[in-house]
Amino acid sequence: MTTIDLLGYTPDSKYNTSVAYFSMEFAIDQSLKIYSGGLGFLSGSHLRSAYELKQNLIGIGMLWKYGYYDQVRDRDNNMVSTFIEKDYSFLEDTGIVFSVPVHSTTVKVKAYLLKPETFCSAPLFLLSTDLPENDEVSKSITHRLYDPNEATRIAQSIILGIGGGLLLEQLNITPDIYHMNEGHAVPLNFYLYSKFQNLEEIKKRMVFTTHTPEVAGNEEHDYALLKEMSFFYHLQDHEVKHILGLEGDKFNYTLAALKFSGRANGVSKLHGEVAREMWGAYDGICEITSITNAQNQHYWQDATLAESIKTGDQQGITARKKEMKSLLFKEVANQTGKLFDENVLTLVWARRFAAYKRADLLMHDWDRFLALLKQTEHPIQIIWAGKPYPEDTGANKIFNDIISKTKSFANCAVLVGYELGLSDLLKKGTDVWLNNPKMYREASGTSGMTAVMNAAINLSIPDGWIPEFALDGENCFIIEPASKDLSEADRDVKETANLMDVLEQKVLPTYYQQPEQWNAMILKAIDGVIPEFESARMAKEYYEMMYDKTDLS
16 A cells, blocks of 8 residues: 555555455444444454554445345334434545545545544545435435345445445555455456556455355356446446356356456355355356454453453353353343343344345254243253344344244243344353254354453354364353255254254253363363464465465466
């Protein structure tokens, strides 16, 4: 980076390579609601660790006027979505306004800056089209994160990618590396092609992180619509197909990103294998390696608990854990009118809410679930939380079904408002963090890392990051996956039984009958997570493995 004054943020000389990091969402602080879930949590921790390490990196994202959505309850206690305008006095208006072609319109874009010192993150520029000089359609581009309208979603990628490239030009910044965090920013490559007129020159500068094996996470649209929307900047669709060696009527963001990039990565070792299997048969894609996601310790770990861990004060750890449970239970009481007990094992399922993550797996054998709730020898309390995509009717139905089915149980609660603040409360207040997605569908699943940092034990399917960490019975409890030969329905039945077996026969007895072993598991889990799954390691690996210019030249 050349002439920008980074407002007191002076990069360390160890990180000479300058990086522009493009992401559709960043979870930096509870007050800045421009994220939906794991992708944002990851990019937020990346920027926090980049700041702590003083890496030569800036973020480029979007300023969502209504955020993702606000999660509230209706009069019947069901979860509903509402959209409330957000105002952020702590963002600096850079005064930079520039034009981006979208469809048949020239859209004006303004850039705002989140200064590094505000929330201790690397500099973050946020783009908005909600300007008086734009028409209402153009204004709406940056209203809702992941807008359900197809044309609006495409326009959002144009603003992030092409708009982000034009912003860097306005700032007189020429980064050594452009990093696409997911495929949303892929139009950036068409902007760069207008400058370099050469695919190989782009590959020298472009890296890409893919986050999901889910079809919905690998966006694609018709070429005709993308061309009409100016997605390809100054290129025609037949030129795009020729340059990238693509065929068919659909343009896939992930595939194009893999062809434009010099290097790409999955977000866990297992996900790297899955990604190579998904995309490896295509010609012209770059190497896909793995850099496992991680989370920032300074942001997520309770400071009082950390001090007790550091000094080996087991009594202090136990006392602080009860205090953190009490803080969570105040929110449970506030939202549901239910009073939880700090002495009872508390299990939490909380994350981005999608059907494949199986929030209701515990309930699949209803009679066994009821017996678990009613038994008194080893009592249990269960909390669910998460944000489904507003238009995902199936996931929303699951969420509200859980509310309905558990409403009468004093030891079950479903919380709304799952953002950074509630996530923090849940991770600090839980004893057991449950993760039971369909196998090979969870790319990383970093929420379990931050739960461990706060003296919780993972109960998990061995997907995502878990195989790199897990010592079953020593630092976590593993739910054995069902055979791949079974039907999907039969796998759910088998994995429900396996989950309940582990919970009833191992988790609960260990917590109540072997507290010393439980405490030893907590300490061993923390040793396994820090520093290996702390985001300083991840941020360093990106510089070592992805931003090394010698390998890209």
